[in-house]
Amino acid sequence: MPMQTKLFASIVLFGSALGAAACSATQAADAGSTLDGSVADSGTPDSPATIDAAGHDATIGDAKIHDADLDGWHPTK
Amino acid sequence: MRWSETGRWNGKVTSRPLPECDPSIDALSDDDRATLVSVWHARAATERRVADSFTLVSHALRELNAAADLIALSDRAIDDEHRHAELSRYVASRYAGKELDYPPLLPFSAPKHTQASDELRHTLHVLGQCAFNETIASAFLEACCEHANAPLAKAACRELLSDEIDHARIGWAQLAASPPVVRNQIVAWLPSLANANLRMWRESPRKYPSRELFAGHGAPSEPVIAGALATAFRELIIPGFEHLGMPTGALHTWMDAECVAKSPVKITEHRLQ
Numbered sequence A: 001m002p003m004q005t006k007l008f009a010s011i012v013l014f015g016s017a018l019g020a021a022a023c024s025a026t027q028a029a030d031a032g033s034t035l036d037g038s039v040a041d042s043g044t045p046d047s048p049a050t051i052d053a054a055g056h057d058a059t060i061g062d063a064k065i066h067d068a069d070l071d072g073w074h075p076t077k
Numbered sequence B: 001m002r003w004s005e006t007g008r009w010n011g012k013v014t015s016r017p018l019p020e021c022d023p024s025i026d027a028l029s030d031d032d033r034a035t036l037v038s039v040w041h042a043r044a045a046t047e048r049r050v051a052d053s054f055t056l057v058s059h060a061l062r063e064l065n066a067a068a069d070l071i072a073l074s075d076r077a078i079d080d081e082h083r084h085a086e087l088s089r090y091v092a093s094r095y096a097g098k099e100l101d102y103p104p105l106l107p108f109s110a111p112k113h114t115q116a117s118d119e120l121r122h123t124l125h126v127l128g129q130c131a132f133n134e135t136i137a138s139a140f141l142e143a144c145c146e147h148a149n150a151p152l153a154k155a156a157c158r159e160l161l162s163d164e165i166d167h168a169r170i171g172w173a174q175l176a177a178s179p180p181v182v183r184n185q186i187v188a189w190l191p192s193l194a195n196a197n198l199r200m201w202r203e204s205p206r207k208y209p210s211r212e213l214f215a216g217h218g219a220p221s222e223p224v225i226a227g228a229l230a231t232a233f234r235e236l237i238i239p240g241f242e243h244l245g246m247p248t249g250a251l252h253t254w255m256d257a258e259c260v261a262k263s264p265v266k267i268t269e270h271r272l273q
């Protein structure tokens, strides 16, 4: 993992701590220790991913996914 | 286009007053000035569109019974984006030397995510706008700030960045508050969200040449933008999901392919199983 930057701390660390603090006691119990990475052990393996030579298909585990239904959404800045 | 008296800066557009005179603008040639007018005017249009996107995010957070603080922050983000549109219009006007109108509204349509359940779709809407688009915007604006030296443009970029960081946090906060079952469902969607967002940023029209002069006025060069996009994924987004314990193998593969292909991977078929 690359060195954690100030922006990473400001966005991801602060944001996820905010979420962990904000969720209710019940949600917190469901979510486990959200800041210690426990979700990684909760049943989904890191699925093998391939992208074909022409770069036209992405396969994540058994699933092929696409971004077509994101068409029309162009927020940017 | 209105922003609220009860918004982040109590009705003011910025946290601090913007520089009233900027000799670096006066020193520009007419052509360069016109280019920068179009850059900042175009920014006003996209900022305005993001306000519409945050209406969707606020709705999604309510449907998800998200924490009140997060909903409030997202509601504020709608207002923030209206302020950003005004700030960008104002900066464009300063370069133009006259008061400009708002640019025409850009169309916005919510991502359909047809294969997702209602609940998952709401979460994907929050992530797409906040964890992806706003995080990328933060990296982009950080690069803008770094290269900007014109007083007005630098101040404007700093103001925008300070809000976009807050907006990005909403995505990471909601993700951290989501139960493992939801986070597991999201994993399969990450490459498509990443790909779509990268494509949007790359395809966003930037009709100006890569010149240090323009970078100094808040319009960074193509290589700088490409670097900011790479930074966003490599140093923020992917490590962000890893921080929350989510598998990112597929994202790394996608990212590595991106670096070789230099154009977004076109992913074609959708069969989530």
Ligand SMILES: [Fe+2]
Binding pocket: A077, B047, B050, B080, B081, B084, B160, B164
């Ligand atoms: Fe914005």
Ligand SMILES: [Fe+2]
Binding pocket: B050, B077, B081, B134, B137, B163, B164, B167
């Ligand atoms: Fe924003």
